[in-house]
Amino acid sequence: MSDSTVKYGLLAEFDTAADIMHAAEKVRDAGYRRWDVYTPFPIHGMDDAMGLKKSKVGWFTFFGGATGISLGYLMIWWMNAYDYAIVVGGKPLFSAIYSFPVAYECTILLAAFGSLGGMLFLNRLPRWYNPIFSSERFKKATHDKFFLAIEAMDPKFSDTETRKLLQDSGSKHIEEVRD
Amino acid sequence: MVIPPIWKKLPMILAVIGAVGGAAGILTPSLTKQFAHSYLLAFMFFLSICLGGLFLTLIHHIFDAAWSVPVRRINEHLAFLLPIMGILFIPIAILAPTELYSWLIALRTDPAAAHADHALHSKQPLFSFGGFYGTAIALFAIWTWLSYSLRKWSLRQDDAGKDNALRVLCTRKLRVHSAYGIYVFAFSLTLAVIMWMKSLEHQWFSTMYGVYYFAASVWTTLATLYVITTVLQKTGPLAGVITKRQRHDIGVLWFAFTVFYSYIHFSQYFLIYNANIPEETYYYVKREVGTWWQVGMVIIFGHFLVPFVAMLNQDAKLKLPLMIPLAVWAWLMHFCDMSFNIMPLIHKSGFSVHWLDITCMAFIGGVLSIVFIKYFNAHKPYPVNDHRLGEALGVHQYEDHK
Incomplete structure (x- = not known):
């Protein structure tokens, strides 16, 4: 069984x-890159603790909005x-x-589309399945346990070293997740 | 960083120069009308900052905010400059029926003819002598009461020490005053700006005018707050309590009010433009004459687009070399905006800055700065006993439970 899984x-x-x-x-200070934290509720200060950089979603919003206002004006000019x-009033x-007003609404609309699309794109969503769900104990992540997962794809990952790091960090239970 | 002694004397120098210049304006008969309008301009400019301080204090308590605890004392002091503004209102009260408001002048010189003006007659009894002076007294009484109460209970909390019952009582009192205060604030600000600035053209209509002045006021106040906070942090009194977060959040609000102000001012213009009714359009027609057109463009691009683009990036709100010049720019824009409202009445052919504009700004600005510094030095620099101070300084929740 384990041979056919990754x-x-x-x-x-x-x-x-x-x-x-x-x-x-x-884990941040050890220089890992492909890892994440799963908690039952948001923890203030976790972004800093994980060393997360600022989200790039803003750029998608900006270009969505810029496209929106340009298209909105272009549309009204073309139609009217x-x-x-046609002369009105x-x-x-x-x-x-x-x-x-219409150009402004188009700005908001496409900026919102940009934000949503950008967020999904950067998070690599939608995704049907995450191997981490194969862990039985992981179900507690929405209840009262806190999880930290380091992916084997991380360049610094090593079975022994990474396990040791997590043990030293005070983890009560460490398991290997297979896909 | 230490403030050079010359800067400490600046408020006094400004107040003296302003007073001398202003006196010269009053005593020269040909300049009385100019002085009245220049003084009104300076008064409305600084009233913005005092009312903005009151607003920021009110919403701090209403939202039970944590981040703004370290800057709250500054806002409380700014708000408590309102009684001083009441005293500084005296020249306007004196000059109103002779130099400033055409409807008061008409009521004084020829009441019968004044009542033939339907736009004035239908605004009785508010637009009468009793209405003008009665509302002024009522407004300053209300603002004094609110700003005094909000500061009194906040200062009492500083001295509460470990007396938890008293600390809780102070917070509760502050919330009660803020809860009704926000309504009183909204109505009083609207009434004030209608009576003192909009009634310069009493035949004109705009339902956006109150919120327009409100948006401009809070925008200018946030720029001012950013500067005061930075100075007090760099020079010591607030060194330990102003973190990136405070600066960032003031920047965020300032950015939000940049958009809000533009939205409101555009809406006012847009509604009048679209409805195309002569009773309303004449107001903007006057303001498209000569260089007033360019001032209008400065307001669109300088009041909105420049700060909007400058502050759009998240990190920009923390960059002092950008934000401090932008705050100075904001004061300039607010000056142009107030001038755009008041000065077309006496400078019909275009925008001009009279030397009395500068002296009146220097006088009121100088006097308010002296009082503000006096207030600040007399009390603790921030609410030391506030229950959310730790949270504001970034003490994380998880550490509380260890």
Whole structure:
């Protein structure tokens, strides 16, 4: 059985938020890159403890919004001043003022699409399956246990060294997860 | 960092120069009208910052916020400058029926003709002598009460020591005053700006005007707060309590109010533009004459686009070489904005900065700075006994339970 499966990584279990916070700091300082923390609730300060960099989602939002305002203005100009020129309320055929609300709504809409799409893209979602769910104990991650998983794909991963690091960090239970 | 002695004298120098210049303005008959408008401009500029301080204190308590605890004392002091503004209102009260408000001038010189003006007649009894002076007294009484109460209980908490019952009582009192205070604030600010700035053109209508002044006020206050906080951190009093988080969050709010202000001012313009009713459009027609057109463009691009793009990036809000010049820019923009509201009445052909504008700004700014520094030195620099101080300084929840 185990021959046909691939090693996914090591899963370490912790009892308290403080324990996992300090473990995350140790793993961060050891220089691991492909790892994550799973907790039943958000822990303030965990981003720093994990050394997470700022999200790049903002760039997707920005370019979504910039596209939105350009397309919005272009659409109104094309419809009202070019394709079917029509005078409304004595206003100019095209004006940045009267067409602003729609262009603005398009900005918001495409910025929101950019944020959502960018978030999914950067998180590599949607994804049907994560090998970590094969662990029975992992179900407690939504109840009262705190987990830290280091993937075998991480360049620094080594069966013995990584296990030792997690043990030194105070994990009560370490298991190997296979895909 | 130590403040050079010359900077410490600056508020006094400004107040004296401003007072001398202002006096010259009052005593020169040909300049009285200019002085009245320049003084009103400076008054509305600084009233923004005092009301903004009051607003930030109110929402701090209403949201039970943690991050703003270290800057709350600054806001409380800014708000408690409102009684001083009440005294500084006296020149406006004196000049209102002779130089400033056409409807008060009309009511004084020819009441019968004034009542023939339907736009004025239908605004009785608010737009009358009693209405003007009555609301001014009521407004300053309300603001004094609110800003005094919010500061009194906050200062009492500083001295509460380990008396937990008293500490809790102070927090509760602050919340009660804030809960009704936010409504009182909204109505009083709207009434004030209608009476003192919008009524310069009493025939004009805009339902956005109150919220427009509110948005501009809080925007300017946040720029001011950013500067005061940074100075007090760099020079010592707030060195230990202002973290990245405070600076970032002031920046975030400032950014939000950049958008909010633009949204409101655009909406006012847009509604009038679209409805195209002469009773409303004349206001903006006047403000597109000569260089007022360019001032309008400065407000669109300088009041909105420049700060919007500058602060869009998350990290930008922490960069002092960007944010401090931007705060100075914000003051300049608020000055242009207030000028755009007031000055087209006497400078019909275009924007101009009169030397009385500068002296009046120097006078009120100088006086308020002197009082603010006095307040700040007389009390603890931040609410030392606030229950959320630790949280504001980044003491994480998990550490509390160890």
